[in-house]
Amino acid sequence: MQLFSALLIAGLAISAASFIYTLYSIFWNAVKIPEKPYRIKASIGRRAYITIRNVLLQGKLFKERSGGIMHALMFWGFIAFGAYSATFFARGIDPSFQLIPPGEIKNVIFLTVDVFALVVLIDVFYAFLRRWVIKIPRYQGYNGFEAAFILFLIATLMITYYALGILRIDGVSRNIPGAIMESIPSSYTPVTVFFAGLFPKATGPLSVDLYWTLYTIHALDFLIFLVYIPRSKHLHLVAAPLNVILSKDRQPAQLSTIDFDHETRFGATDIRDFSWKDYLDFYSCTECGRCTFNCPAYLTGKTLSPRDIIWDLREVVLAEGPELRSKGMDHKDQILKPVIGDTISETDLWSCTTCMACVEQCPVMIDHVDKIVNMRRSLVLNQGKAPKGTLETYNNMEMYGSPWVADPSTRGDWAKDLGVNILSESGNDDFEILYWVGCVSSYDRRNQEIAKSVVKILQKAGIKFAILGSEEKCTGDPAKRTGNEYLAENLARVNIDTLNKHKVHRVITGCPHCFNSLKNDYSEMGFKAEVIHHTEFINQLISSGKISIAATQNDKEEKFTYHDSCYLGRYNKIYEPPREIIGHVSDNYEEMSMNKSKGLCCGAGGGRLWMDETVGTKISHKRIGMASDINASTVVTACPYCMIMLDDARRVTGLEDKMKLSDISEFVASRLTD
Amino acid sequence: MQYIDGGSVGYNIAVLIKVIPDLEQIKAASGTGQIQIEKVPLRLDILSEHAIEAAVQLKEKYGGKVTGFIFGNNESIPLMKKAYAMGVDEGLVITGYKENNPTLTASVISEKLKSLQFDIIVLGNQSADTYTGLLPGMIASKINARLIGNVLSIEIEGKEVKARKSLEKKIEVVKAQMPVVISVTQETNQPRLPPVMQIMAAGRKTIQSEEYKGQTPSYTLTKSRVAPKSERKKQIFEKPEDGIQAVVRVIKEEAR
Ligand code: SF4
Ligand code: SF4
Numbered sequence: 001m002q003l004f005s006a007l008l009i010a011g012l013a014i015s016a017a018s019f020i021y022t023l024y025s026i027f028w029n030a031v032k033i034p035e036k037p038y039r040i041k042a043s044i045g046r047r048a049y050i051t052i053r054n055v056l057l058q059g060k061l062f063k064e065r066s067g068g069i070m071h072a073l074m075f076w077g078f079i080a081f082g083a084y085s086a087t088f089f090a091r092g093i094d095p096s097f098q099l100i101p102p103g104e105i106k107n108v109i110f111l112t113v114d115v116f117a118l119v120v121l122i123d124v125f126y127a128f129l130r131r132w133v134i135k136i137p138r139y140q141g142y143n144g145f146e147a148a149f150i151l152f153l154i155a156t157l158m159i160t161y162y163a164l165g166i167l168r169i170d171g172v173s174r175n176i177p178g179a180i181m182e183s184i185p186s187s188y189t190p191v192t193v194f195f196a197g198l199f200p201k202a203t204g205p206l207s208v209d210l211y212w213t214l215y216t217i218h219a220l221d222f223l224i225f226l227v228y229i230p231r232s233k234h235l236h237l238v239a240a241p242l243n244v245i246l247s248k249d250r251q252p253a254q255l256s257t258i259d260f261d262h263e264t265r266f267g268a269t270d271i272r273d274f275s276w277k278d279y280l281d282f283y284s285c286t287e288c289g290r291c292t293f294n295c296p297a298y299l300t301g302k303t304l305s306p307r308d309i310i311w312d313l314r315e316v317v318l319a320e321g322p323e324l325r326s327k328g329m330d331h332k333d334q335i336l337k338p339v340i341g342d343t344i345s346e347t348d349l350w351s352c353t354t355c356m357a358c359v360e361q362c363p364v365m366i367d368h369v370d371k372i373v374n375m376r377r378s379l380v381l382n383q384g385k386a387p388k389g390t391l392e393t394y395n396n397m398e399m400y401g402s403p404w405v406a407d408p409s410t411r412g413d414w415a416k417d418l419g420v421n422i423l424s425e426s427g428n429d430d431f432e433i434l435y436w437v438g439c440v441s442s443y444d445r446r447n448q449e450i451a452k453s454v455v456k457i458l459q460k461a462g463i464k465f466a467i468l469g470s471e472e473k474c475t476g477d478p479a480k481r482t483g484n485e486y487l488a489e490n491l492a493r494v495n496i497d498t499l500n501k502h503k504v505h506r507v508i509t510g511c512p513h514c515f516n517s518l519k520n521d522y523s524e525m526g527f528k529a530e531v532i533h534h535t536e537f538i539n540q541l542i543s544s545g546k547i548s549i550a551a552t553q554n555d556k557e558e559k560f561t562y563h564d565s566c567y568l569g570r571y572n573k574i575y576e577p578p579r580e581i582i583g584h585v586s587d588n589y590e591e592m593s594m595n596k597s598k599g600l601c602c603g604a605g606g607g608r609l610w611m612d613e614t615v616g617t618k619i620s621h622k623r624i625g626m627a628s629d630i631n632a633s634t635v636v637t638a639c640p641y642c643m644i645m646l647d648d649a650r651r652v653t654g655l656e657d658k659m660k661l662s663d664i665s666e667f668v669a670s671r672l673t674d
Numbered sequence: 675m676q677y678i679d680g681g682s683v684g685y686n687i688a689v690l691i692k693v694i695p696d697l698e699q700i701k702a703a704s705g706t707g708q709i710q711i712e713k714v715p716l717r718l719d720i721l722s723e724h725a726i727e728a729a730v731q732l733k734e735k736y737g738g739k740v741t742g743f744i745f746g747n748n749e750s751i752p753l754m755k756k757a758y759a760m761g762v763d764e765g766l767v768i769t770g771y772k773e774n775n776p777t778l779t780a781s782v783i784s785e786k787l788k789s790l791q792f793d794i795i796v797l798g799n800q801s802a803d804t805y806t807g808l809l810p811g812m813i814a815s816k817i818n819a820r821l822i823g824n825v826l827s828i829e830i831e832g833k834e835v836k837a838r839k840s841l842e843k844k845i846e847v848v849k850a851q852m853p854v855v856i857s858v859t860q861e862t863n864q865p866r867l868p869p870v871m872q873i874m875a876a877g878r879k880t881i882q883s884e885e886y887k888g889q890t891p892s893y894t895l896t897k898s899r900v901a902p903k904s905e906r907k908k909q910i911f912e913k914p915e916d917g918i919q920a921v922v923r924v925i926k927e928e929a930r
């Protein structure tokens with residue numbers, strides 16, 4: 001049997017060499033081509049936690065239950081099966097070698113193998129059903145051959161495992177040197193025993209030939225798998241765990257920063273303009289489509305597909321990598337093919353609402369939004385290109401400190417008769433908390449009602465607050481998310497100076513976009529203050545008894561639902577406070593079909609509020625349709641952007657008489673009791 | 675005269691830029707109606723931005739150099755940076771502007787233009803603050819250049835400028851020999867968003883300035899500057915249908 005050992009060693013050597021070489025070339029790309037830095041902190045504890053949660057326990061996969069269970073079982077089955085494969089090859093090379101010494105531990109390990117092999121087999125069948133019989137939409141049209149081939153390899157591996165097991169039970173392999181599991185009592189391989197009972201007992205010389213045939217198939221199958229992994233989407237077996245371990249501290253991660261004093265190429269124009277971590281993202285993608293099938297743009301008929309963004313970038317990297325490797329990456333100024341244009345269309349880049357649904361869903365923690373914004377930056381900062389509406393907002397933000405043409409001296413006018421301390425007029429810094437109003441609630445008539453409600457609540461609770469009035473400027477969010485980091489940074493600096501000048505330590509705001517900027521972006525630029533969104537603040541006021549609310553007469557006939565703002569929910573994980581507030585007055589509450597971390601965007605984020613939406617259904621119409629599906633009579637929101645979008649959708653789709661729309665502050669202000 | 679730069683031939687292009695107070699932020703004092711423009715931030719007149727865009731596009735297409743001119747005052751100087759960022763190569767700010775006087779502006783600027791021998795001079799067909807629309811014609815006559823007003827698009831062949839221009843009901847194609855004064859409208863182009871590298875480079879570039887020390891004769895006397903009284907009804911309709919009906923009714927009544 002030395003021939004077999006020799007062949008096995010040769011086979012293993014070839015497959016391992018191929019495996020390592022392919023990985024080497026792929027990782028060469030990731031180390032040598034990208035030029036953008038990726039900053040991470042050590043945070044060992046968090047990394048350990050996230051590895052256990054998202055790799056070992058497959059946590060993010062369960063956002064979609066059936067697919068998640070399927071994959072997790074497959075994953076655990078594979079780990080268990082690793083013990084079998086390792087023993088198989090170790091004893092194939094040296095028949096006397098004992099990888100795991102015989103005993104109870106070994107018995108239990110192989111019991112696990114025996115059970116999980118069946119689980120994996122059933123899983124393969126289920127996967128087959130999902131893809132080709134049930135035809136789950138998100139799989140359609142994506143590398144069917146690759147999936148089929150991999151499933152075939154896995155099934156063959158498991159089937160040959162059981163077949164070899166049956167021969168073992170039948171005593172065929174008892175005297176064959178290097179045969180494995182001979183020491184395992186049959187009571188520890190119940191599944192194999194069950195299968196053995198289905199077949200007549202194998203005897204005679206033919207059964208030994210059968211053993212070697214199965215043995216060879218099993219070995220070859222494994223070796224082919226090894227060669228195939230790094231060349232297919234199964235590269236994720238290697239890349240995804242690394243991607244999770246090396247992910248950013250904060251999820252969802254902040255957009256990457258730009259060093260305007262030193263960088264000369266802004267954003268992402270070609271494959272150099274990413275970081276090694278972006279490359280790891282590309283390599284980790286499994287093409288599962290969870291991102292795309294939660295993307296509001298895709299779901300309403302736009303061509304944007306976050307999966308395609310990642311996958312197409314990966315294809316470009318893998319296609320251009322070999323040539324760059326042969327040329328060397330030393331010539332910094334060489335011209336590479338831009339990724340925007342043929343690979344990723346400008347239209348798709350501008351379709352993104354930066355809602356984070358894709359990032360939230362991605363099981364391997366890929367960050368699509370950072371890449372999309374980086375490509376927008378390339379267009380805006382290097383070429384001055386953006387949709388017309390966006391270019392206008394830039395002018396306005398520069399000129400008026402607001403995305404609209406609005407005289408900044410009138411910014412605080414809505415509060416003039418409300419007895420509010422307007423800092424730009426009073427100069428009176430005697431306040432505990434600053435109410436950051438935001439552009440929409442300052443200038444838009446409908447949204448001024450939100451600001452007035454917040455004022456009413458704060459006054460009722462006896463809180464000493466102030467607003468900046470004409471000293472407040474746009475936080476820069478619409479510029480930042482559309483790629484104009486330069487303008488966003490300038491606005492941020494002006495605002496931070498103003499906030500520091502007034503010694504602001506606590507801020508509440510009604511706008512989740514302002515909230516996210518002040519809390520997460522500004523803090524990175526040196527603004528240190530506690531920033532609270534009004535949903536949380538109001539909820540605290542209610543639970544601490546500073547204010548109280550009661551249902552009105554009409555509330556009995558109302559059915560409520562809550563629309564999650566992306567920048568409050570997915571960006572800042574605030575899901576419960578608004579729901580708790582509604583719960584204080586009514587039990588007649590129902591969730592829309594996509595809610596909380598899966599909430600469907602209103603369509604306004606990422607600067608989309610100021611762009612035309614001409615392709616497919618309007619995202620806001622789809623969302624209001626979901627509220628109408630559950631017959632909600634009042635949709636509660638907590639974001640002025642959502643208010644604008646949904647209010648418009650409500651009118652245009654003829655729901656105006658059937659459905660009301662209320663910000664959570666208005667909801668509370670109109671139900672205050674003494 | 676063609677501009678020669680390191681052996682490459684191009685055109686010597688001038689763009690005339692007006693700095694105005696931002697009209698959106700001008701307020702009338704309550705009661706007196708006195709217009710208050712003292713604290714209003716300055717900006718480039720929007721038509722000047724279209725003129726810059728047209729000049730820079732010509733440079734990019736045919737080669738050459740663009741020089742920007744502002745007749746304003748000390749506060750106008752920093753605004754040349756925006757013109758630089760958009761692609762203007764050199765700039766001169768003539769300070770000493772006192773008040774609206776197209777004749778004087780035309781002669782101050784023409785003085786400069788004459789000495790520098792430009793092929794093409796681009797400017798807005800009027801400015802958003804005074805709307806006289808006199809400058810293109812006055813300058814063309816003072817420097818003895820042809821005038822093509824309100825152009826939609828411009829092409830150059832050798833020393834000849836070919837422009838499409840919009841008239842009330844038709845589009846006319848006009849040809850003229852250089853030097854040519856071209857006035858642009860809002861339809862001519864879409865002013866660009868300057869790339870960041872150019873914004874930063876513009877910040878480091880020097881801006882030349884010199885003072886106009888001559889007289890500013892007043893041919894007209896501004897007696898007062900007050901906002902027109904407008905009796906707005908300030909009706910607000912919560913429901914669009916009601917609003918639309920009301921507006922339609924008013925229009926019908928007015929038309930009668
Ligand atoms: S952020 Fe939202 S809109 Fe943008 S690609 Fe992801 S899911 Fe789609
Ligand atoms: S990016 Fe993530 S969610 Fe999207 S297809 Fe790839 S692995 Fe799946």
